[in-house]
Amino acid sequence: MNGFIDGLGGGFGGRKRDRLVEDRLPRRLIVVSETGSPPEGGRGNPLSSLLRTAGDVFKKLGAQDDDSKSSVVRMAAAISTDTVSAASAFAAASTIASHTRSFTKSASLTDEEEAQLLEELLLAKEVRTPEALESFFPKYDLARIVKAARVLDGRGRASALTTLANFAVLKPDYRRNILLADHGSITESISRILVGIEAAWSGGAYLPACEIEGIVSGTHLLGSLAITRGEVGTEWRRRLAQNKEVRRVIRKFANGQNESAARAARRALATLGVNEWKPKVAGQTGLRILSIDGGGTRALLTFEMLKHIKKLMGKDIHEMFDVICGTSTGAIIAASIGIRRKSVEECEKLYRELIGKVFCKGPMATPKMVLTRAYYDSKILESVLQRECGKGVFIDSTAEEGMPKVCVVSSKLGTSDVTCHTFRNYTYPVGSESRFAGTPDAQLWEALRASSAAPTFFTEKLLNGTLHADGAIVANNPTAVAIHEAQSIFPGIPIELVVSMGNGLAEPKFVDLWKEGSKDKQLGWYDILDSYIYAAVQTEDVHHMLVELLPPEKYFRFNPKTRCAGIDEVRPEKLVEMVDDANRYIEASGERFRRLSEILKPRGTxxxxxxxxxxxxxxxxxxxxxxxxxxxxxxxxxxx
Structure with missing residues (x-):
């Protein structure tokens, strides 16, 4: 079964994200000389490769001055029969060499030292797991790998960047060490390499495979370092984000024809907070936001409403909204339709299978709760999420073109209070911050597990030393969070539309009946469950506030009344009741859905x-x- 959210790999639409950066590089091209065999070497920069090939051909022409610029141009002209193009190609190759040639190689790097660095790089590239990385560094120095990126040319430099990019993926904690190693030289190395290669590319130069690898790995490494935790990472990100030349170059790569470079560049822009809003349809005048409540199995109500919107519009949900936010069950839906970009029908099919496995009531449920404070087996939920999400990471989804901004809400449990925490696939522009703490590089399955850790139903989730529980505790209706995040991501861009999906406005008598029937399974946790039930079914306080703040043509809240109050209801006849409740609500709210569709449609001249x-x-x-x-x-x- 295909998952809710596959990993990055070649995109969130298909392959898993359990491969390292070098596995995603384009296939190496072999440059064949005039004699029909590949040129020797592997350490030279593009200019030296040009000179070697030039020498072979030039000897056939009866000339020996292969070190002369004019000779090289004449030789290239003899091959291409176009003197102007030959001179341009030589100039482009010279540009690469002048920008990307090592800082200190000529002054301080001997042939023996270069050979040692290359040997260490070969060993470092064999590191494929976090465990192997842990055992690598007691023997070797990280600063040596960073130095290799600074002082080597051509393939050696590209290999160093690829190795460092892989290290940053395998062990995120090592990102800080990379920033500090070799006296912090990685900043200047990456900037100079990317700017130099881009300058040559702009000149129409043919780029060897090692230079393409340098673009992909260098840009990917830049993106990873930009989300380094702590003051060192924050300061480094600020400096890079304010470097106009670096931003210009990455933007160009993101819009280029090489898909591997474009994917790495789009991810890097997202980590730097360079968020450029583009209308999804003609006539769109501002941000379109979708918010989805929590509510357990009552998510079937949301599925029916989303299917109706899709039917009216004739397109998938992720194509209509710029920002998608969800809590608990809504988090799983938001990530599925937003990051994975699944259709509503696919998402519903998978979700029905999920609730059938997770909310399975067994004879050991009550005794288990005494020991774990969880009525259901949290391991089952985790295994399902891990299988469906793979190793996908939130921020990596931004490698896809046109990816909406997606965040899911959890409750961070402190010693004295509970606060809102967001897991997200974006960062904020320099100078714009959110009031909510957040994590852009969390694994998808862990974030969804944290957001859906409903008290007394599942155990809490520990992430990076912080205990997380269901986001419904702080924001079961996350619409206000979604609006705040949208304004922080795109400061200055107006809001055109907010759509808020509720998962059931339960009638009081059904809430009372459910609470009464739940007493037997609470076993001392009744107060917690009581407050959670209240949060799960009383989401209209946020709605009433937004009604006062937003005009009716911009704000649409859909929340059907339902006869089913339980968030863990799995009886088939009750699930059918939920669907019936949703369809009755859709029919009664036909005019509001029609007005919504008019806003979502492309508009005229x-x-x-x-x-x-x-x-x-x-x-x-x-x-x-x-x-x-x-x-x-x-x-x-x-x-x-």
């Missing part, structure tokens, strides 16, 4: 000029940002 105006404004902002040192992005808000 009157709104087309608004879109053109916005696009021009964004271009002006970009140009100003490149050339005006006083101009500050966070102080300018361009609205349609």
């Amino acid at each position: 009157r709104h087309f000029w608004n879109q053109i105006s916005y696009s021009i404004g964004m271009e002006v902002r970009y140009v100003q940002n490149l050339f005006d040192p006083v101009f500050r992005e966070e102080e300018v808000a361009t609205e349609s």
Whole structure:
């Protein structure tokens, strides 16, 4: 069975994310010389490769001055029969060499030292697991690998960047060490390498495989280092995010034709908080936000409403919204339709299988709760989530083009209070922060497990030394969280639409009956369960607040009344009742759904000029940002 959310690999749409960075690089190209055999070497930069091939051909032409620039140009002209193109190719190769050649190689790196570095790189590239990485560094020094990226050329430099990028994936805690190793040289190394290769690429140069590898691995490493935890990582990210030349180069890679480089660049932009909003349809004038409540098995109500919206619009949900946020059950739905980009029907099918396995009541449930404070087996939930999510990481999903911003809410349990925590696939622009703590590099299954750890139903989840429980404790209706996050991600962009999906407004008599019937299984945890039940079915306080703040043409809350109050209801006849309740609500709310569809549809030429105006404004902002040192992005808000 395909999972809710597969890993990054070649995309969240298919392959697993259990491969390292080097496995995602494009296939190496073999440059064949005039004699029909590959050129020797492996350490040289593109210029030296050009000279070697030039020498072979030039000897056939009867000339020996293969070190002369003019000779190389004449030789290239003889091959291409185009002197102008040959000169351009030589200039591009020279640009790569001048920008990316080692900082100190000529002054301090001997042939013996270079050979030692290359030997260590060969051993480092064999490290494929966190355990192997732990055993590697007592024998070898991380600073040596960082130094290799600084002083080597060509394939050696590319191998060093790939190795470091893999280390950052295998052990996120090592990112800080990479930043500090070799006197912090990795910052200048990455910047200089990427800018140099881009300069050559702009000149129309053919890039050897090692330079493509340098782009992919260097950009991926930059993205990983940008989300390093702690003050060192925060400061490094701030400096890179404010480096206009680096941002320009990464943007260019993200829009380039090489898909491997584009994926790494899109991820790097996301980690730096470079969030550029683009309308999803003609006439869209601002952000479109989707929020999904928690509610256990009552998520069937949301599935029916989302299917109705899809039917009205003729497109999948992820194609309509810029920001998608969910709590608990809503978190699983948000990640499935947002990050995995599944259809509502696929998501519902998988979710029905999930609840059938997780909410299975056995004879040992009550005794088990005495020991673990969990009525259901948390290991079953974890195994299902692990199987469905693979090793996917939130921020890695941004490698996909057009990926919506997705966050899921959990409750962080402190010693004296409970606070809201978000797991998300984005970071914020420099100068814009959220009031909620968050994690962009969490594994998907762990975040969903944390967000759905309903008190007394499942045990809490420990992540990075912090205890997490169901997000419903702090925000079962996460609409306000979603709005705040959207404004933090895209400061200055207006909100066009907020759609809030509820998972059932239970009638009081059904809540009372359920609470009465639940007493036997609470075993001393009744107060906790009582407050959780209240949070699960009383989500309208947030709704009433938003009604006062947002105009009706921008805010749509859909929350059917249901006869089923239980969040762990799995009896077939009760599940059918939920579907019936949802369909009756949809029919009664037909006019509101119609008005929503009118907003979501592409609009005509009157709104087309608004879109053109916005696009021009964004271009002006970009140009100003490149050339005006006083101009500050966070102080300018361009609205349609």
